[in-house]
Amino acid sequence: MKVDSMIEKQDLLDCLDRIAPFIHRTPVMTSRTLNEMTGTDIVFKCENFQRMGAFKMRGAMNAVLCLSEEQRQRGVVTHSSGNFAQALALSAKTVGIKAWIVMPSDAPLVKKDAVRGYGGDIIECDPDVRSRETTAERVQKEHGATFLHPFNDYQVITGQGTAGLELLQDQPDLDVIMAPVGGGGLISGCALAAHYFGNGCRTIGGEPSVVDDAARSLASGRLETNTTAVTIADGLRTQLGDKTLPIMLSHVERIICVEEDEIVAAMRLIWERMKIVVEPSGAVPLAALMRERGAFIGKRVGMILSGGNVDLSRLPF
Amino acid sequence: MKVDSMIEKQDLLDCLDRIAPFIHRTPVMTSRTLNEMTGTDIVFKCENFQRMGAFKMRGAMNAVLCLSEEQRQRGVVTHSSGNFAQALALSAKTVGIKAWIVMPSDAPLVKKDAVRGYGGDIIECDPDVRSRETTAERVQKEHGATFLHPFNDYQVITGQGTAGLELLQDQPDLDVIMAPVGGGGLISGCALAAHYFGNGCRTIGGEPSVVDDAARSLASGRLETNTTAVTIADGLRTQLGDKTLPIMLSHVERIICVEEDEIVAAMRLIWERMKIVVEPSGAVPLAALMRERGAFIGKRVGMILSGGNVDLSRLPF
Numbered sequence: 001m002k003v004d005s006m007i008e009k010q011d012l013l014d015c016l017d018r019i020a021p022f023i024h025r026t027p028v029m030t031s032r033t034l035n036e037m038t039g040t041d042i043v044f045k046c047e048n049f050q051r052m053g054a055f056k057m058r059g060a061m062n063a064v065l066c067l068s069e070e071q072r073q074r075g076v077v078t079h080s081s082g083n084f085a086q087a088l089a090l091s092a093k094t095v096g097i098k099a100w101i102v103m104p105s106d107a108p109l110v111k112k113d114a115v116r117g118y119g120g121d122i123i124e125c126d127p128d129v130r131s132r133e134t135t136a137e138r139v140q141k142e143h144g145a146t147f148l149h150p151f152n153d154y155q156v157i158t159g160q161g162t163a164g165l166e167l168l169q170d171q172p173d174l175d176v177i178m179a180p181v182g183g184g185g186l187i188s189g190c191a192l193a194a195h196y197f198g199n200g201c202r203t204i205g206g207e208p209s210v211v212d213d214a215a216r217s218l219a220s221g222r223l224e225t226n227t228t229a230v231t232i233a234d235g236l237r238t239q240l241g242d243k244t245l246p247i248m249l250s251h252v253e254r255i256i257c258v259e260e261d262e263i264v265a266a267m268r269l270i271w272e273r274m275k276i277v278v279e280p281s282g283a284v285p286l287a288a289l290m291r292e293r294g295a296f297i298g299k300r301v302g303m304i305l306s307g308g309n310v311d312l313s314r315l316p317f
Numbered sequence: 318m319k320v321d322s323m324i325e326k327q328d329l330l331d332c333l334d335r336i337a338p339f340i341h342r343t344p345v346m347t348s349r350t351l352n353e354m355t356g357t358d359i360v361f362k363c364e365n366f367q368r369m370g371a372f373k374m375r376g377a378m379n380a381v382l383c384l385s386e387e388q389r390q391r392g393v394v395t396h397s398s399g400n401f402a403q404a405l406a407l408s409a410k411t412v413g414i415k416a417w418i419v420m421p422s423d424a425p426l427v428k429k430d431a432v433r434g435y436g437g438d439i440i441e442c443d444p445d446v447r448s449r450e451t452t453a454e455r456v457q458k459e460h461g462a463t464f465l466h467p468f469n470d471y472q473v474i475t476g477q478g479t480a481g482l483e484l485l486q487d488q489p490d491l492d493v494i495m496a497p498v499g500g501g502g503l504i505s506g507c508a509l510a511a512h513y514f515g516n517g518c519r520t521i522g523g524e525p526s527v528v529d530d531a532a533r534s535l536a537s538g539r540l541e542t543n544t545t546a547v548t549i550a551d552g553l554r555t556q557l558g559d560k561t562l563p564i565m566l567s568h569v570e571r572i573i574c575v576e577e578d579e580i581v582a583a584m585r586l587i588w589e590r591m592k593i594v595v596e597p598s599g600a601v602p603l604a605a606l607m608r609e610r611g612a613f614i615g616k617r618v619g620m621i622l623s624g625g626n627v628d629l630s631r632l633p634f
Contacts, residue, residue: 027344048592049592053592268629271594271629272594272629275365275366275370275593275594275595275625276592276593276594277588277589277592277593277594278592308592312585312588312589312632312634313634315629315632317629317630
């Protein structure tokens with residue numbers, strides 16, 4: 001398939017070698033209780049233990065390490081108010097280059113503080129897509145900075161795919177890999193990893209019903225849009241891009257949509273039973289599995305717990 | 318020292334062999350951020366990932382496995398409304414024997430449900446010490462059940478000590494082991510492990526200031542009592558016993574008392590930075606280290622994260 005030529009098997013292996021010194025090889029965990037509850041053999045890839053608290057570190061680090069020397073000297077810029085903002089700030093700091101992060105003026109203070117804590121330089125913009133993009137373009141022009149998209153970028157997708165690659169290196173006999181779907185960077189990278197390194201391993205996504213553009217895009221074959229971004233899974237509010245959708249059309253079997261209360265219930269189960277902190281987005285695949293548990297009984301499922309960055313003052317329970 | 322003859326080096330090794338098939342060998346975790354914040358090299362022994370969610374599983378399992386065949390047939394009884402209640406219920410279920418758990422009638426429903434979930438048979442009593450003890454005695458007489466104390470028992474202390482033994486097997490070069498102090502079962506077991514298996518490894522406890530009987534007992538050399546049990550660290554409300562105090566007098570260097578807000582702050586740090594769920598009692602040693610951080614700078618500290626059983630509906634943040 002033509003889409004595979006953009007990211008080949010060796011690209012994933014090379015990427016993991018490149019970023020390995022700068023990221024954590026996160027552990028896999030299991031839960032007897034959750035296996036009994038679901039009738040499924042689940043292994044959780046704990047990207048909540050990743051540096052900066054989420055898988056986004058992989059893609060950001062890879063993109064930064066792939067810059068030319070000249071690009072490094074001019075720095076990088078992105079627009080994000082989520083984990084990618086922090087990941088790019090920390091990645092840039094790690095290699096000693098400048099990072100400008102365009103964030104809406106109404107972004108939560110805790111997120112701005114986190115970006116500053118990792119050494120990022122915040123440029124505020126109005127809280128709309130147009131202002132976000134023009135502000136990022138201005139920084140590109142003024143400083144010659146390289147723009148890095150949070151997910152619609154082959155280097156970023158390849159980086160995120162190393163989570164799936166590591167998982168399959170540790171657990172080669174998975175029937176299914178499940179991941180949450182926002183912009184599609186994580187799941188398209190992991191789907192390629194399953195395709196190249198799995199043994200008949202399928203890839204299935206989980207997505208909040210209220211922002212189900214990915215499920216509709218897989219059905220229609222073109223980029224669909226959402227009419228709202230109001231989901232507790234704040235990492236999944238974005239829509240697919242023109243680089244992630246084609247990979248997903250080729251390699252993601254399907255997407256299971258879940259309701260908000262199912263996300264909260266799955267998140268609570270993980271906290272209570274596994275004693276680990278995952279953010280709502282990270283609990284979406286478990287919610288998806290539990291919603292359609294009949295389809296997974298007896299299967300061996302690798303599940304990406306995508307991140308653990310939550311505001312403890314604003315928990316849903 | 319005479320006290321050591323009650324639990325010898327080989328007893329700890331034999332105990333670990335005995336219980337190993339029935340417990341998790343919990344991982345050790347580190348946090349770059351917490352190390353930078355404290356100037357200390359901390360390794361966390363994650364007993365929050367232990368079966369049933371706390372180290373209490375070790376002592377309960379050991380005590381149950383040390384019963385004679387005749388004792389097994391008659392079952393076991395304890396009085397506890399905390400983690401030991403659940404640990405004994407699950408240990409008894411694991412070897413197929415009966416467990417009666419005496420709990421006050423006003424114990425939280427969530428705790429009663431947990432004990433029942435592990436197959437324990439709850440006997441309610443009035444919410445005072447006298448009723449608790451007479452009820453436990455009645456069960457002993459009626460059923461011939463063996464009474465197992467939550468901490469003032471050499472088999473239980475030895476079991477808890479295996480947390481320290483495993484930690485030193487994984488990290489032999491610790492300067493200090495830190496553990497929370499309630500009845501003293503965990504810290505006295507770990508102090509013996511440090512004594513037998515450490516290389517000059519000292520043992521230091523953390524205790525809530527409002528229930529500082531252990532700190533006062535170490536000072537006076539006799540069992541002191543508390544006038545309140547109102548601390549957020551619900552696992553540490555109990556007082557030392559006549560078996561734990563002598564071990565602690567010989568092998569615990571000192572106890573650092575911490576305020577309630579320091580416990581909450583340390584708990585929050587662990588949740589936010591390490592992305593793991595610990596109960597308030599489990600955060601007390603970190604609170605103690607941070608309170609007197611000057612004493613630990615440059616040291617290598619093994620810290621027992623004692624448990625992760627919290628009611629998510631009643632968090633302090």
